[in-house]
Amino acid sequence: MEERHVVTCFLEYEGKIPILRRSERVGTYRGKWAGVSGYIEEGNTPYQQALKEIGEETGLGTEDVELVKQGQPLEVIDEEIGRRWVVHPFRFRVKRADQISIDWEHTEMKWIEPKDIAKYETVPNLMETWERVA
Numbered sequence: 189m190e191e192r193h194v195v196t197c198f199l200e201y202e203g204k205i206p207i208l209r210r211s212e213r214v215g216t217y218r219g220k221w222a223g224v225s226g227y228i229e230e231g232n233t234p235y236q237q238a239l240k241e242i243g244e245e246t247g248l249g250t251e252d253v254e255l256v257k258q259g260q261p262l263e264v265i266d267e268e269i270g271r272r273w274v275v276h277p278f279r280f281r282v283k284r285a286d287q288i289s290i291d292w293e294h295t296e297m298k299w300i301e302p303k304d305i306a307k308y309e310t311v312p313n314l315m316e317t318w319e320r321v322a
Contacts, residue, residue, distance in 0.1 A: 189265070191272040195238045196317050197224040198278070198302075199246070200256065201285040205302055205318075207310070208245070208294040216269065221298075221308040223317070234258070234276035242280065247289040253280040259320030264313045275313070279321035 198205045207221040226241040228234055235258065242248050259277035266273065282288070290297050300308075302322065305315045 189270055189272050191274060193228040193234070193261075193274045193276065194225055195228060195234050195241055195276045195278060196222070196314070197238050197242055197280060198318060198321060199224065199242070199248075199253065199280050199282045199288070201282045201299070203301070204299040206285075206288065206297045206299050207305065207308060207314075208290060209296040209298075210311070211293055211295045214293050217311045219309075220311045221305075222311040222314060225311075228276065235278070238276070238278045238280075245291050245293055247291075248282065248287060252283050252287060254283070255279075256281050257321045259317075262313060262317055262320055266312055273312070275317050277317045277320040 210217050210220050210222055212218050224241050224245045228237045239250055242253060256279040262275045264273040264275055302318055305318055
């Protein structure tokens with residue numbers, strides 16, 4: 189089974205977090221709700237990759253976010269696609285929520301209470317990933 193290391197970042201503003209609906213143009217989990225996420229590229233630490241993904245997917249720079257917590261990695265096995273994901277969870281505080289602008293990887297963004305993650309059709313184990321940084 190192929191193993192891939194990824195980051196999942198939760199952005200927080202006034203107690204709420206945005207979830208993003210993955211577009212039809214991404215490789216996996218099209219149409220599902222997720223945090224800001226991406227593969228950890230060779231040479232990058234999980235934290236460096238987290239900042240890179242936030243920049244690419246929301247337009248926010250390092251000066252716009254502040255790390256709240258880096259959680260313990262979570263192993264997620266997806267038998268359907270034959271992949272073992274190792275998810276590195278992060279939680280960042282956003283200084284100005286109105287500066288977020290999503291890119292082609294997502295079609296929609298919703299601000300929700302973290303406890304409501306379970307009400308959405310998400311990528312595998314998104315609630316458990318949140319719990320690592322809650």
